[in-house]
Amino acid sequence: MEPPSAYLERLRPAGGKRSSKRDLIVNVFLRQEGHLSADDLVDLIRREDQKISRATVYRTLQWMVDAGVARKVDFGEGRFRFEHSYRHPRHFHLICKSCNKSSEFLSSDIEALIEEVAAARHFAQRQSVVQIYGTCEECRLGRRSPVGDGPTELLFARDALRIAIATERSGLEFYARAARITRDARGRSVFRKLAAEEEEHLGKLEARYKELLAEDPQLESRPTFLFFKGAANGLFADGAKQLSEGVDDKEALRIGIRCERGSHRFFKRYGERFEDSEGKRIFLEFADEERSHLELLIRELRALVARKPAPKRTTRTTRAAAAPSRSKAGRRSRRPRA
Numbered sequence: 001m002e003p004p005s006a007y008l009e010r011l012r013p014a015g016g017k018r019s020s021k022r023d024l025i026v027n028v029f030l031r032q033e034g035h036l037s038a039d040d041l042v043d044l045i046r047r048e049d050q051k052i053s054r055a056t057v058y059r060t061l062q063w064m065v066d067a068g069v070a071r072k073v074d075f076g077e078g079r080f081r082f083e084h085s086y087r088h089p090r091h092f093h094l095i096c097k098s099c100n101k102s103s104e105f106l107s108s109d110i111e112a113l114i115e116e117v118a119a120a121r122h123f124a125q126r127q128s129v130v131q132i133y134g135t136c137e138e139c140r141l142g143r144r145s146p147v148g149d150g151p152t153e154l155l156f157a158r159d160a161l162r163i164a165i166a167t168e169r170s171g172l173e174f175y176a177r178a179a180r181i182t183r184d185a186r187g188r189s190v191f192r193k194l195a196a197e198e199e200e201h202l203g204k205l206e207a208r209y210k211e212l213l214a215e216d217p218q219l220e221s222r223p224t225f226l227f228f229k230g231a232a233n234g235l236f237a238d239g240a241k242q243l244s245e246g247v248d249d250k251e252a253l254r255i256g257i258r259c260e261r262g263s264h265r266f267f268k269r270y271g272e273r274f275e276d277s278e279g280k281r282i283f284l285e286f287a288d289e290e291r292s293h294l295e296l297l298i299r300e301l302r303a304l305v306a307r308k309p310a311p312k313r314t315t316r317t318t319r320a321a322a323a324p325s326r327s328k329a330g331r332r333s334r335r336p337r338a
C-alpha cells in the first residue's frame with residue numbers, strides 16, 4: 001500500500017515546491033474520515049498551528065481539489081464539504097436532513113445504469129453524483145445505533161472480500177459439478193484442477209477476511225458499503241444451475257468460459273475504477289486469476305474440438321493430422337479477448 005507521503009509526492013506538480021504549511025494542512029486533512037467543511041478544517045489546523053491563516057487553508061484545500069487529493073461535495077447545506085480521496089473509493093451518499101450526517105455507499109447497478117443512459121444519449125460522462133436525502137435510522141427511531149459506519153476503507157475491503165469469496169464459492173461449486181458430469185478424461189482433470197485452485201484461493205480470502213475482522217471486531221455488523229446485486233450470489237451461480245440441467249463436455253467448457261469471462265470483466269472493471277486501496281487490490285488480483293482460468297478453458301475447448309470434432313463436420317485425415325498436439329495447442333492458442 002502506498003504511504004501518504006509517496007501518494008502526495010506523486011501528486012505534486014513537476015517543479016512544485018514543498019511547503020511545510022501545506023504539508024501540515026494536507027496531513028491533517030488526510031487523517032480525517034468523513035466530510036469536512038473548509039471551516040472544520042481551519043479549526044483542526046488551528047489546533048496544530050495557530051499561525052496558519054484561513055486564506056492559506058482555503059488555498060491549500062483548492063490545491064488539493066485540483067490535485068485530486070480532495071473531492072468537493074455539496075450536500076445542499078449552502079456550503080461545500082470536502083473528503084479526501086487517499087485510499088477512499090468514489091462513492092455515493094445518503095444524507096440525513098435532521099442530523100446532517102452522511103454515509104457512503106457504492107452500487108455497481110447504479111453505475112451501470114448511468115453508463116447506459118450516457119451511452120444512449122451519446123454523452124461523454126465525467127462525473128456522476130448520487131445523493132439520497134432523507135432521515136437516518138438513528139433520527140427516525142430516536143436511538144443511537146450501536147455501531148457506526150467505521151472507516152470506509154475497511155468497509156470497502158470487507159465488502160470486496162465478501163464478493164470475491166461468494167464468487168470463489170460459486171466457482172468451486174461450478175467446477176466440482178463440471179468435474180462430476182464431464183465424461184472426457186482430460187476435461188475432467190482440468191475441471192478438477194480449477195476446483196482445487198478455487199478452493200485454495202477461497203482459503204486465502206477467508207483467512208484475509210478473518211484478519212480484517214481482527215482489526216475491527218464490529219466490522220461485520222457495520223452497514224454494507226458495496227452493493228453488487230448481480231454478483232452477490234456468486235457470478236458462477238447461473239452456470240452451475242445450467243450444468244445441473246445436463247450438458248455435454250463442450251457445453252460445460254463453454255459455460256465455464258462465459259462465467260470466467262463475466263467474472264474477469266466484473267472484477268477488472270470495478271477494480272480499475274477504485275482508488276488505491278485494499279479493496280482495489282483484491283478486485284484486480286481476482287481479475288487476473290479469472291483471466292488465467294479463462295485462458296485455460298479456452299485452450300481446453302480448442303483442444304477438445306480438435307480431438308472430437310462436431311459430428312456434422314468433415315473429419316478428413318488431413319485435418320486430424322494438421323491438428324496441433326496437446327501441449328502445442330496450449331502454447332499456440334492466442335490470448336482470449338477479455
Ligand SMILES: [Zn+2]
Nearest residue numbers: 096099136139
Ligand atoms: Zn440523522
Ligand SMILES: [Zn+2]
Nearest residue numbers: 035083093104
Ligand atoms: Zn463521501
